[in-house]
Amino acid sequence: MHEHPCTRTTASPLTPDAVGGLAANIDGSVLTPSDEGFASAAVGFNLRGGHRPALVVAAASAGDVQAAVSFAVAHGMALGVMTTGHQPFPADDGFLLLTMREMRTVEIDSRRHVAKVGAGAVWSDVIGPAQAVGLAPVNGSAPDVGVVGFTLGGGHSPFLGRRHGWAVDRVVSIEAVTADGVLRRVSADSDPDLFWALRGGRSNFGVVTELEIELFPVTSFYGGGIYFEAEHLEAVLRTFPEVVRDAPDDFTCSVAVMNMPPVPEIPEPFRGRALAHVRVVGLGTDQEVEKQIAPFRAIGTGIVDTIGWHPYAACGSVHSDPEHPFPYEERSTLLSELPAKAVDRLAEIARQGAGGPVTILELRHFGGALNHTPENAAPVAAREAAFSVWGVTVGPPEAVAAGYAELDRTMESMSPWSIGRVSTNFAARENSAEDIFGKQDLERLRTLKRRHDPANVFRVNNHNIAPR
Structure with a gap:
């Protein structure tokens, strides 16, 4: 088990009677490595999780959580929590994994x-x-x-x-x-x-x-996505700072360079192609949003364009994040500015085209209320950041290793403009x-x-x- 030397504890044996006593006192379920369903319960959305817990407790109530915490403390066990398991964390073993998926009220x-x-x-x-x-x-x-x-x-x-x-x-x-x-x-x-x-x-x-x-x-928004072909990747990246400069707080935009693998799971017309995905959300009028994104429109016509009015319930269609679990690693950094030199370095990734080791490289802008510091503000790393750079590499171990090395070099190249920290939700395994x-x-x-x-x-x- 990964432990901090200053907090090392001695775990007591997990006897069948002890586990049975815990199971008898909760509404959810308790699973040991020999139980059917244990392996699937311990796996999250990111299939590179690698955890090896000694016990999984699927909580169905706050009382179940209290029982699990008390059990872990009494037996000298570390305790980890998982709902969807999207973020990669260092692999661990011998701990109590508390899953919260049943508490969806x-x-x-x-x-x-x-x-x-x-x-x-x-x-x-x-x-x-x-x-x-x-x-x-x-x-x-x-x-x-x-x-x-x-x-x-x-x-x-x-x-x-x-x-x-x-x-x-x-x-x-x-x-x-x-x-x-x-x-x-x-x-x-x-x-x-x-x-x-x-x-x-x-x-x-x-x-x-x-x-x-x-x-x-809020019940609707004007926005969506524009997918540009590989020939426009660098133009899209260089246009992004222009579009978001002095943007109203009702407007948000991000750009993702996507190297899509040639696998059947990727639908046409995206399969095996390098693309630039412009994501737009506007809470103002359609005229205001179209004026803001006019520089993107001037680049050319996208192969897919979903910009328009949408009910807020369709918000997931803007980024079109994957819905099914897969193995991946991610890296990120937060920037105080995005000068032309920084964009030039990011454009080098775009030149690799389809089949490059980095699956997605994304630029987001902050500003507006995101840069405000309210009274007793929560410890959010990015309040002083103007932009984020995030990348992900997907696939089998050898592909992920190559992509991760490239992402490491990319984030290092951003250091002249980095605030020196990463956002919690986009922190990598080794952060x-x-x-x-x-x-x-x-x-x-x-x-x-x-x-x-x-x-x-x-x-x-x-x-x-x-x-x-």
Whole structure:
């Protein structure tokens, strides 16, 4: 088991009686490596997970979470939490894996513009009921990503983020089980320190069982995507800074260079091609959005163009993130600026064309409310960043290794303009807490970790914050 020397504990044997006693006291299920369904329960969306837990507890209630946490502490086990398992983390073994997929309750309070969301809910679980009453959450690009992990990892919404800020800034209250087994509901008023730590530290400080998040009156957007052929890749990259410069807060845009493999799972006309995917979301009028993206239109006609009015429930179609699990690794960095020299270096990736080792290389812009710092602001790494660069490499081990090496070189080439940190939700497997948080925030987080989890029980499946 991967352990921090300062928090080493001695695990007691997991006897059949002990496991049976836990199973008898919860509503969900308890699985050992010899049980049918154990392997599938321990695997997340990213098939390069590599975890080898000693026990999987599929929680069905907050009481189940309390029982699992108390069991882990009593048996000297580390505890990790997983809902969808999109992010790559260092492989670990011998721990208790707590899965939250069964806790998918969603309650919409239309009067308060608030959603109460269970720990296992994904964004599509929230968007549908919220839209039924004319409201929308500050959600991410993929409807099947877990709400809790996205939000508490400093999630950036390509739909409402520039208008309403980071998803974590829109959390009203958090229900969580801490290392002492106590179920707590915390807010900025009831426990501002723990509320602050959870909003950025994620599962380092407890197991979140429920969130209350703000909703906003949005039912449609003007936007979509334009896919340009390989000959236009560099033009699209060079046009991007022009389009987003001084953009209104109602407008968000990103660009992805995509090297699509020639496999049957990729639909025509994308299979085996290098493409530039321009993603656009506008909350203003269609005329305002079209004026903003006119420089992209001037490049040429895309092979696919979905720009138009869409119901907010169709937000997942803008980025068209994959819906099925696959093996991948990712790298990212945050930039204070995006000068021509930086774009030139990114364009080198585009020149590799189809079959290049990097599957997707994406540029996003921030600004607007994303660069505001509210009172008692959550520890989000990117408040001072203007752009993010993110890349992913997909496929078998040898392909992923080649792509990851190229991504490593790409991110290193961005260092002259980097703020020196990465966003929690886009942190790579080998990133540490020092790569994510500023020095002052990390010091405060470590102090609070000492208070709430001195034995560092919550040290698996996260970028661990060790006690001070």
